[in-house]
Each structure stands twice: as structure tokens, then as C-alpha cells.
Amino acid sequence: MTIPVKPLGLIKTLIETVGLDVTYVYDDLIFIEHNAFLLQMGEQGENIALWFNDDCNVEERPQILHSLHGAAAGLSLQVELQGTYSMNSGNEKESFQLEFNAIQVA
Secondary structure, eight states, X not given: OOOOSSOHHHHHHHHHHTTOOEEEEETTEEEEGGGSEEEEEOSSTTEEEEEEETTSOGGGHHHHHHHHHXXXXXXXXXXXXXXXXXXXXXXXXXXXXXXXXXXXXX
């Protein structure tokens, strides 16, 4: 199966498979209900970056990652943990800023 560069339909299916919904899409970022994590589409369609919200319970993260990996495999997608992010209120009404903290590989 050929995966499009921005496979939003496949990603929505992936998220629904794990029992969640997509709440917002901005450029290459996909926000998920409950805001525990977000996904980022990569340069190649099958590559999806996973960013956990800093506020997401650390004990829940392995199960979320495992569920996403299992669902992604059936859709020919690859979900890879990239790190964490935090969301801060911006200067304007209804705006926010994201700060990404990549995993440091030794």
C-alpha cells in the first residue's frame, strides 16, 4: 500500500482504533482528545512522531505507546516516540505556543 505524504485519513483511523478522537489538526500536528499526546506527520507518510504532553501520567505512557504501535502496524504506519511537549498560552486570545522536548539519545 502506498501511503500519502500527509495520511490524515489513516491517522484518524489509527486514533479511532485505540478508542480516541482527533480534536484538531494544524499543518502537520494532530491533536487528540484528552490532550495526553499529539502526533506529527513526517516527511514520509508512514512515519508518525509521537509527543507526550508533559502533563500525561508517566505510568500511562508505555500502554499508550503499545496501543498505538499495534494499531499502526495494521495500517502500515510507524509511530515513533520523539519526546514531550508543553502547551503555553500565547499573547493573543485563543492562541497557544507549543514547546517540544526531544528525547536525548546518548
